[in-house]
Amino acid sequence: MPIDVAALTAASGTELAEIFAGLHEAGPVHQARYHDVDMWLVTGHDEARKLLTDARRFSNRESYANPAAQASPMLVHQDVSGLPPMLPFLDPPDHTRLRRLINRVFTPARVERLRPSVQQIADELLDAMATRDECDLVRDFAFPLPVSVIMRLVGVPAERGEDFHRWAGLFATGDPEKMPLVPAAMAEMLAFAGSLVRQRRAQPEDDLLSAMVTATESGEAMTPEEAAAMVFALVAAGHETTLNLIGSGMLTLLDNPAMPAALRDDLSGVDAAVEELLRVDAPAKMTAFRYVVEDVELAGTRMRAGDVVAVLLAAANQDPRRFSGGACPHLAPETGTPHIAFGAGVHFCVGAPLARLEARIAFRGLLGRFTDFEITVPRDELRWKASLFVRGPLSLPMRYRLR
Template sequence: MPALFTHEFATDPYPAYAWLREHAPVHRTVLPSGVEAWLVTRYADARETLADPRLSKNPAHHSETAHGRGKIGIPGERSANLMTHLLNIDPPDHTRLRRLVSKAFTPRRVAAFEPRVRELADRLVDGFAGRGSADLIHEFAFPLPIYAICDLLGVPAGDQDDFRDWAGMMIRHDRGPRGGVGRAVKRMRAYLAELIHRKRAEPGDDLISGLIRASDHGEHLTENEAAAMAFILLFAGFETTVNLIGNGTYALLRHPEQRRLLQDALAAGDTGRLESAVEELLRYDGPVELATWRFATEPLELGGQRVEAGDPVLVVLAAADRDPERFARPDTLDLTRSDSQHLGYGHGIHYCLGAPLARLEGRVALSALLGRLPDLRLAAEPPELRWRGGLIMRGLRALPVEFDPVL
């Protein structure tokens, strides 16, 4: 069996996932944190698992005594009282909370945000276009979604650099100073609580004000629920989009014929090709490697394996989305693929609420990069690139590129 969670695995996990799909599709392993968990790797099993009501999102169901002690969830969130969000609760609380949040985080609000995202993307490209080189993670993929989500939430422009610093600490939690993640989360939590207090007194046309106003049959979000939702939109929303932009651009640079196909489509105004390209990039090397934790509430069978009550279960989205039983030539990047019903944003009642925003940011980012820097190319060999450690997300630490300067 291939070794899991090594440096080589982080760089390219797909051969190991292919072995697991064939030989041990539901596999019990010890994670780097010391927690024992089941990994689900086949598409059909993954889709079933993501929608199984016997698998809870609430970490209270984790049997720590039986399965070791380790980190479960987002670093620092437990101590910061940020647990009441959609990733950690089940129906009926999840149903109520998602219904209320959906009233504020509407498709219309996301669609109306596109001009602002384009403005941000162009401003960021302006910052390095004349230089002929850039680190696309640090200078583009990271700041674009954090500034965008700050604008969407209603964080004043003067405070957004603080958010960028806190987000940077959280996204680099595997190599930051000891305790730095917890401090960043606490500062963000305190800021959000104060911002929500201000928005209650002076509401605006922003998402936090929308969360405060949202109601259904007399129900409203509590202040803690609103703060937790704002936090999870920042944390989960921005990091997944950083990885979508970074992984997607890297994949296109490694496949120049596919990049040219997309550039030709953009030049011809074919927006449909851009939309399908984002879906294929999500399938091919998506931003979320494993779905967030689930815990068996009773004994059950998954893929022929008996899972006991309290067992943690992790659906390996990266493995499921390259299952040859579901996708033809799954290891091939094909922007013309007509069937790309990937699981990159989940499935079932926990399907990612922020997926439309992430897709919008991905489309805008690729359009800005490929449209304005048509000769974009890697400035490092693939073995020189480093991938961030961690269990859930998959993304590059840096993506150095070169191009002809644009004045």
């Protein structure tokens, strides 16, 4: 029987681990169905990496999908509030041009220059947490940290901070009651991004957006529409990885108390711990849908041109053929087989260095300043994002004390 992909959105962490274990036992590639669309779901690590690094035979453009998939309202991704297609939905050479331009400005050096700002924002949030013994870790720390960082990165004026946080909150929502508000927020965000682009083109400043709108590569530059789309992508997706990693990662640490105990004694282990948290509870649960360009065989499974396929990143990172720990995190991550929480190939996450920096500073601060974390509601009352593609708690009420 095909796997019901949509049903994965409602599964708890424990249920997902059990589901993944069953899928790994059955094989690395599975027949699946997403609402009205037949598709393939890849759960094996090696097979996932092979697919992700083969942009020639596995495309992100719906134009390669079979007629049934193209007719499905569930698989329309590219036309977002009039935005030009964004990086995740482009193939080379269009993708290559934009990726080369963004790589010129979103460099490791620029990310490293953000370290003092990230540390300052984290310290201010931690200081506020230290004035009480309870908080909602998502609302009070995991969400405002990356959103505030992106505001500084792009150069959002302080007076627009409230709007910026509201838009980001709606993009990250998994609350069905709030979903009808998202299209209007997207339109507002696009209009705001367009005005920022026009300002920076006229008067560049020392921020990422100015660098984007002035960058050139072989005589080519981003159009204003492409730059606005990039701002939109940074807001809509740029904070999700850190937000979900902090929330889900804290739950994973609580379920494995030996890890936080050891890390409090030696915070130098936080960097490695973050990699394990990325592996065992990938904040991006599944890739965007991809489409088979030409008949291809993957792990003995014959896929036809036009077939829909997706990688279940969260399962591939727990593949027991490559990670002996499976769903259990290790204090010392295994070497030799890197996780694919940020994807692989040409679509490897642009913001991965920033997400790592934010998460490392976040967990050093949380574990260095507080102890005895305890969730103040029953686990089965925690609400999770009702999303197929990202995973994280909507709220995380906690009690703690200063070290």
